[in-house]
Each structure stands twice: as structure tokens, then as C-alpha cells.
Amino acid sequence: MTALRIGIAGIAIESSTFSPHLTRLDDFTVTRDDALLARYAWLREQRPWCAEVEWVPLLHAVSLPGGAVDPDVYDALEAEIVERAKASGPLDGLFFDIHGAMSVTGRTDAEAGLAAAVRTAVGPDTLISASMDLHGNVSRELASTVDLITCYRMAPHEDAWESRERAARNLVTRLRDGGRPRKAWVQVPVLLPGEKTSTRIEPAKSLYARVPEVEAMPGVLDAAIWVGYAWADEPRCRAAVVVTGDDEATITEQARGLAEAYWKARADFAFVAPTGTLRDCLRSAIDSDARPFLISDSGDNPTAGGAGDVSATLEYLLGIEELRLGKVSAIYASIQDPEAVAAAFAAGEGAEVVLRVGGKIDPNPAGPVTLAGTVQALRRDDPVGGDVAVIRTGGLQVIVTARRKPYHEIRDFTFLGLDPTTTDLVIVKIGYLEPELYDVAADWLLALTPGGVDQDLLRLGHHGVRRPLFPFDTDMPDPDLTPELL
Template sequence: MTLSTPRTPRIAIAGMAIESSAYAAHRAGHRDFHRLTGDALVARYPFLAPGSPLRDAADWRGVFYARSIPGGAVETQVYEDYRERIVAGLAALHAQVRLDAVYLDVHGAMSVVGMGDAEGDLVTAVRAVIGPDVLVGATMDLHGNISPRFFELVDLPTCYRLAPHEDAWETRERAARNLVAQVREGVRPVRAWVKVPILLPGEKTSTRVEPARSLYASLADVERRDGVLDASIWIGYAWADEPRCHASVVVTGSDADVVAAEAEGIARHLWSVRADFAFVGPPGTLADGVAKALAATETPYLISDSGDNPGAGGSGDVTWTLTRLLAMPELTGADAPLVYVASIFDAGAVEELAAHAVGDEVSVEAGARVDSRVSGPVRITGTLASLTEGDPHAGRIAVIAVGGLRVIVTEFRKAFHAVEDFRALGLEPTTAQAIVTKIGYLEPTLYDIARGWTLALTPGPVDQDLERLGHSRIARPMFPFDTFDADPALLATVKA
């Protein structure tokens, strides 16, 4: 479809991003989100810095953007508030300057209390005020989901090609560049979507290892073919429970036959290697990880408390792992090696600890205030090693020494996924025998320092054992929940 844009394209930026586990007791409220509007939102994107080619290629207008670390479902009133800010901002801007495109920055796995397909709802609301002719591009996480409504209403969806997501900004730039190009050329791309009945956790689909590494690497070759603009694979989000939770392939371009054929080919490739996906790190029990950590001669040894990973939607205050660590005399004795344990959040416990001075003996009950389904609050008795303030996410942070353990208790939710998270507390990661943190696959800086690693298969809201969670709303049959007597059709739906 040919459009007409005889002037500098006017592109609005908006979005709302969070990854929401259906199994987390946490509910995302206003405090969980960092918000940007206007010029501050445009400045968020390094490729839109003043004088950059993309900045000069269009008139970029920041509307409203809210982003949270992963967690539970968003409170209904919070979502409705942010949706209204986006919609009202777009409506006013469109009436003022006539927009050519909307750059939508979302995750793809947001859940809202009482709602299914949150991103579909958001883009429906956006379309209602900008109309059918304005192009919409969406930049997404590969752990997001594509629903029929989302596919129908978004012209240029694309997602990351690396997990961990070291290409996040590269993907956002690619999305912006493609959106500008299509507006300037006055065309609406053709897109093809194939739903693939696979639902796997991110720890089994990391691009650090095969088959995901080669699968995602092949997309660059696909998009260089005549008639193709972009190609993406969404592996989907395993810890939500909605019909849209499954893998998806979307290819966009100018030739309907080509994009359909390429999408179907990628989908068949994905399906053919489904049984080859395995954990990116050595899996094991928590006890396995501790034993290997204590025996390690090269350190630090990393242990992932994967069942309550805030980076995937965990509540962040599940105490199952900490309870067991505190019961191990080899970790709590006077001669025990140094082990960092991150973290649980409990505002009441931190308030109680703040009444003490560093060096005081303390005993506080903490954790499981939000998510007590796996284990209850745990008593931590030791020495207050430090108390810091001002963390933009965690607020006040206390570190309690219990033998060799350094237990981190935060006022609010925080993911300790980088070496700097520990160094900010005076805890040098490279001097520890082991680091136990609520994470799945290791993010880059922790991965770089790890001299050994156990992906501990702990229980929690993002349990790696999906069948233990009890999905009831996903489409069936679905791999690996079901067996297939024959391969699915894997035919593309094409939208021109």
C-alpha cells in the first residue's frame, strides 16, 4: 500500500513495558515504573541524539513511556492510567501536527489484573485515536507474545535477537530506522505471521548456545533477501498463562509471497529443533550448587536462584533458598567462606534494621510478605554489616553477616544482576567464594566473572519446571506439554 508523506515525517514515541508472571503474587504499582515524557523520552534513545542521522530524519515527539523490571501483573488502575496518558497524548499530538507514525516501545509479555492480551489492548487504544493510516512500529523483547489483535494492528513489529539481550538498543535502532524508511518511501509493509506451538523458558532458549544461536543468527541473512525488510522470532513468555503465549515468527517486507515463504521456513526450522533446546547453564539442585561452590578452587562460583528471578517475573521475596542457606553450618560458621546472597525485599525489616548501627547484632524476620506460597518469612540473626540509602530501585539496603553469608535485604524490589549491584554495597564480587542471586541465565557482567555456575532449579513464580506451574489457558497441544502425532501446518497469516 502506498502512502503519501511530502514533508519531514512526524513520529511519536510511546510505550509501556513489563514482563509479568501469572504465578507471581507481586502486583506492579506506580512505584514499580520509571516514567518519561517529552524531550526526556526522546533523549532516552542514544541513536536519537542531536545531530544523529535518525534524529535528523524525522520530527520525533515523546509522548509517554513507563518501564518496570519484571514482576507480577500490573494493577488495573495503573495500567488504565498509563494507557490514558499514552492515548490522550497521541490524540492531542495527532490533532496538532498530523502524525505519520508511532514508535511503540513495549515488552510483549505484560499482564494486567483482569485482562488478557494487554499489549493488544494498548495498541487497540492507540489505533482508535491515530486511525488506520498512521504506521505503527513496535520494538519488543523476544520473550514477548504476538496475539492476532497485535499482529493485525502493528505494521512493523520486531524483537531482540540475543538472550541475554545485549542487542536491545541495536534492535530499537533497527525498528526506528525501518519505520522512518517506510514512512519516507510512502509504503505500508506486508507482514507474515506464523504461530508455532512451542513454549519454553528463556533459560532453555539462550542464544549463547545451540540451537537458538544459529536460529537467531540466520535472521540477518533472511532480511537481506529481496522483498524482505525484517525477520523476527518471538520464543514467547513461558510464565504467563494466556492463549497468546507461544512462539511466533513474523517477517515483513514488500513481497507477500516472499515474506510468507520466509516466515514459514523459519517456523519449520524452529519446530525441527524443538527437542534440542536445553538449559544454557549446568542445572542442578541448590544443594548441588552449594557443594560445588564450596569445592571450587577458582572463584567466584555463581548459583542462580532461578525460581524467583525478578528479571523474569519473580516476586523477589521468596525465601525458599535463603531459608536453606541459613540452615547450612558450612555457610554460617565462624570459618565459613564468603558467600553473597541477593536478595529479598521487606520494607518493614529494613525499617527495623535502620534503628541499629552498623556492627550491631541484629535479629529480624524478613521476606515472604508478598509471596509466601513457597515458604514463609525467615529469621536472619547476625551482624549488621552495612546500611545504605538512596538506591533508585531498592531504596535502603541492609547487609547482614551470618558467618560467611552476606545476606542482602532491600526496602523495595531489585534484581542483583550485575557486578555493580554488589560493588555499590561495598561487596566485591571477585573476592567471594560464591554468589547466590535471584537470576536465571547470567547477565553479561556476572557471566564474565563466573568461574563456575549452577542453574539451581528452585521453586517460585518463574519455576523452570513449567508443568509444576499448572498452565490452563494456553492453546493445546503445545510442546513440551504434549506429544504431536504429526507436524503442525505452520502456515503464514499474511497482512498487506
């Protein structure tokens, strides 16, 4: 068997253009060489389909979602990928590991730009296979530049690594015996937040169940539906369908069928949990017997691009009598403020402190708020959050982090000496609950709070998206969903 040479490269981040956070180099984890190869289980475990493949690590950069990327940072990362690709020698293929919703300040369609730069570096004969998040955006420019393209099929993204492996395995298969396939691409003029398109519930559950059925058809290599990314204001932001294969008639028919099904279901998409104002959600939780009762502080979710320091929810929590008097226990996870964390560390565990917390990156609508309480716990060097402090005031335990950090797993809390399973209320800066929290929640509400990833898209002020677009134009005519063969 002839050995194949396949490069690995990508820049992966989800960027809200409505968040004032600016993503800089220290927000990225950048891997090269052996560290990049170690990122992928199929390489560590030497899966059979990897036999006789020389994997060539170029560069991969991944960041927690945030605001738009500093253009100088993006340019430096792109330049190094291009330089390494040129220096690597001829490549048969390239695995393009991206998110699909990266925004760069002052530019549009960053992934298409990166794909074009990579294509120029590796040449026209190298097959490029892209793996993406289903919340990415697939412009014509991106879809036509790469040769294979796919995305996750689950939200929450429990199949993220499975999807990456599928993209890499399909690339190896086509290099071995298939050649360059065709792609039937079509965008659907619908833009919805992930919290309305979770595959846990209908209609996304049934829509995504059709994807592997299409993939299994003769003449089809892969099928994918992208929801798109709702918190970037660019023309490419909308849903998309791509079906890849060799039978042009089949892939075109199936792409049209998936696109039409998505369009017809547009008004049926609903939030994954009951919603309400922060005030109403908290009152319902306090009055309920369900424990622990989880509330999503959705508008500043750092895993969707929020700044992580919007302080309106914290300000409201500090004013609730039941929490102030300790009649109800609660954890707030979390709010970013490196200055407040440093002050807590300077004071030490057990000290009484008065801190001005949050509202420094994204001051709307509250600005910094006063948090007076006891330093309950201090932890150094959290891999994501950096230094972390827990401040207790009454029944409320507030997690303050030096760097933005999502709280998705039970161990995120137990690392700090906190137990969400025995706490009355757990308020997390998150949208839909990740699996561990979902499993422990006796009840759950999604609070429609302000921030750079506000679930109420109509109040964010999109002006760069292409119109008409649902839900901004609810009376728009049915679109032409004829796929284009690329």
C-alpha cells in the same frame, strides 16, 4: 525533505501470572516530554536517518518485571497515552516501544489492547512500528494492528537498544519511500523459558543467526523470532515468527522456514547451564575449587517476574555449616523486605539484629525466615532497590532490599562494599547470567528453585494456554506452520 511527525509511546513490563506480586504505579518509571526523548541515543546524538523528523513524545512507562499490572494503573496509563496522541495533532508514524509480555489482572493480551487503543487515537493512516523483547508474545491481534514489528535477537539482551533503533529507523524509511509493508505471521506451538533458549548456545544460536540473513534478502525489510513468555497463562503465550517486507512470496517462504526450524529444534533446547536442586548445586559449589562459583536462584528471578522475596533459598543457606562457621564465604543477592531493611537502618551499621525476612509477598514454600547477624552495610536510595542493607551471619552476606532489585553488574555489589570476585559463592536471584557475572564466574550452576518463574513449567499449573503445546504435550502432531499474510 518533508518533515515527518512521529510519536513515541509504550508500556513495557514482563508480568508473571504465577507471581502474587501486583505491579502498581510506583513500580513504573514514567517519562514524558523531553525526558522521554532523552531515553533514546539516536535522538540525543542526532543520527543522520533522524533528519527532518519531529519526534513527538507521548508517554512511556517501564517497570522491572513483576506480577500482573493493577488494572486501574494500566487504564490510567493507557488513557494518558490516548489523550496525548489525540492532542498531538496528525502523526505520520508512531514508535511503539513495548515489551510484549505485559499481563493485566483480569484481562488477556494487554499489548494488543494497548495497540488497538493507540490505533484508534492516531487513525488508520499512521504507520505504527513496534519494538519488542524476544520474550514477548505476538498474537494475531497485535501483529495485525501494527504495521512493522520486530524484537531483540540476543538473549541476554545485549542488542536491546540496537533493536529499538532498528524499529524506529525502519519506520522512518517506510514513511519516506516505502509505504505500508506486508507481514507474514505464524505462531509456533512451543513455550520455553528463556534459560532454555539463550542465543549463547545451540539451537537458538544458529536459529537467530538466520534472522539477519533473511532480513538482507531482496523484498524483505525485517525478520524476527519470538520465544514467547513462559510464565504467563494466556492463549497468546507461544513462539512466533514475523517476516516483514514487500515480496509476499519471499516473506511467506522465509517465515515458514524459520517457524519450521524452530519447531524441529523444540526438543534440542536445553538449559544454558548445568542444573540441579538447590541442595545439589550448593554442595557441588562448596566442594569445588572454582572461585567465585555462581549459582542462579532461578525460580524467584525478579527480571523474569518473580516476587523477589521467596525465602526458601535463604532458609537453606542459613542451615549450611560451612557458611555458619565462616569456612566458606558467600553473598546472597538478594531478598526484598522493606520492613527488615527499615529495622536494620534503625539499628545502624555494626549493630546485631534479629530480623524476619522474606516470604511476605510470595510465602511459598517457606514464609518469613529468621535472619540473625550484624548490619554490615546500609545504603540509601539505590535507584532500583531503594534502601538496602547487608546482614552478615558467619560467612554469609545477605543483601536485603526495600524494593525488588536484580544484581547483574559488579557495581551493584561494590556499591555495598562487596566484591563478588573474591567471594567463594555468589548466589543470585537470576536465570542466565548477565555478561559481567558470566565473565567473572569460574563456574556456574542453575538451581531449579520454586517461585513465580519456576523453570519447571509442568509444575506451575498452566491452564489458560492453547493446547496442544510443547512441552506440555510432547506427543502432539506436527502443526500447520503456514504463515498468514497480514
